[in-house]
Amino acid sequence: MKSLAELKAIKDKMQNQVGVRIENECGTRIVVGMATCGIAAGARPVLNAFVNGVADKKLENITVTQTGCIGLCQYEPIVEIHEPGKEKVTYAKMTAEKAMEVVEQHLVRGQVVKEYLIDIK
Amino acid sequence: MMTEISLNILDIAQNSVRAGAKLIKIGVCADRKKDKLTVIIEDNGSGMTKEQLESVADPFFTTRTTRKVGLGVSFYKLAAENTGGTFRIDSESGKGTTVEAVFGLSHIDRMPLGDITATIHSLIILNQDIDFIYTYQFDEKSFTVDTREFSAVLGDVPFDTPEVSKFIHDYLSENKTEVDGGIIL
Numbered sequence: 001m002k003s004l005a006e007l008k009a010i011k012d013k014m015q016n017q018v019g020v021r022i023e024n025e026c027g028t029r030i031v032v033g034m035a036t037c038g039i040a041a042g043a044r045p046v047l048n049a050f051v052n053g054v055a056d057k058k059l060e061n062i063t064v065t066q067t068g069c070i071g072l073c074q075y076e077p078i079v080e081i082h083e084p085g086k087e088k089v090t091y092a093k094m095t096a097e098k099a100m101e102v103v104e105q106h107l108v109r110g111q112v113v114k115e116y117l118i119d120i121k
Numbered sequence: 122m123m124t125e126i127s128l129n130i131l132d133i134a135q136n137s138v139r140a141g142a143k144l145i146k147i148g149v150c151a152d153r154k155k156d157k158l159t160v161i162i163e164d165n166g167s168g169m170t171k172e173q174l175e176s177v178a179d180p181f182f183t184t185r186t187t188r189k190v191g192l193g194v195s196f197y198k199l200a201a202e203n204t205g206g207t208f209r210i211d212s213e214s215g216k217g218t219t220v221e222a223v224f225g226l227s228h229i230d231r232m233p234l235g236d237i238t239a240t241i242h243s244l245i246i247l248n249q250d251i252d253f254i255y256t257y258q259f260d261e262k263s264f265t266v267d268t269r270e271f272s273a274v275l276g277d278v279p280f281d282t283p284e285v286s287k288f289i290h291d292y293l294s295e296n297k298t299e300v301d302g303g304i305i306l
Contacts, residue, residue: 001299002292007274010284034247036193039132040123044239051246055283063281066247068139 027061028107030054031080035069041076042095049096050079053103062107075118081106092118122196125235126160126224129197133162133220134244136193138251140166140218145244145251149237150258151226151306157206158224158231158306165217174212197222204228226306234306238293241266245289246281255293259301266293 032038032047050064072078075092079099082088089112091102098116105111123129130147137145142164150159169177176182178198183191197220198208204225212218224231241255245268252272256265271280271289278285 002288002295004270004274007271007285007288007292010288011275011278014278014282014284034131034135034243036132036191036196039128039135040196044128044131044236044243047243047247048239051281051286055286058283064247066135068135 026084027063028084029080029082030062030064030107031067031082032064033068033070033076033078034066037069037073038076038078041073041093043077045096046077046079046094046099049099050103053100054107057103057108059103059107072118072120075120078118090118091116123200123232125233126158126200126231127235127237127240129193129200129222130160130162130237131240131243132193133197134240137162137164137166137218138244138248140164140168142166142217142251144254146254146256147241147244148256148258149234150256150263151234151260151301152258153226153260156226158226158234160222160224161219163217163219168214168216168218169212170214174210177210178208194220200224200232204231238290238297241293242286242290246286249280257297257300259304259306262300264296264300266296 030050032043032050034043034047047064047066054062054064070078077094079091079094079102080088089106091098091113094116102113102116105113123132134145134147144165146161146163148159148161173184177194180192180195201208201222201224205228206223206225209221210218237257245253253268254265256263275285280286280289
């Protein structure tokens, strides 16, 4: 059973590491739409996939955050990637599997996954 | 349409987040003797006016401007009432809001609780400026997580640090199994 003592050990380990990650404004932000429309369309597993993907790949300076409804409910789950100095990239109709691919292709290799981009007709 | 009660909980709790709550209490209680599943979400956010409270379950009422419908509360209320349960919102402007939904536990139309651990984990790591108290009860057994205890241990190490995030997930998941013995609600 996990205990708070174990959490203390994690904290101590983190503090001993050089360059503990500090939340900063100039990092990459992954923004997942988490209003009723997003959640109903499957945003929660998409969010989890990004959180786990970023952790598994040990990607630094990336934060996963949420936003409300941006009025494009039919395209949910929508994910925006904001990278400093670059145009915002918007992915639509995401799934956990597609999220893993975006982590691998976009966040690790820097290649936008074109087939998942939002296509407003 | 939501397919899990835990997705409704995530959705309703987002209203508390947007209401500027500093503390959100979430209680999930399954009682097999009473055949009830009770979910309470309580916040100390901005609350609602009497007029807003009267129209909150109306699908064509919303305060937002990006679209004309507000389905979250309507979905949730219907989901509870369809199982012979009840639904109640108490709110006071400036004080906060409490949403209580009671489901018939064994009712055929009750949607599964679903991945409640993922819901609570997402809420905790996405809203680090908000304190959460989460209680999960199954018959006589229960456990409570108070994120202020995590904050006290962690100091300025953020909840979304991979190791910490994983700890919180496993903490929620292991305690849940301890309480319900792995029974899927």
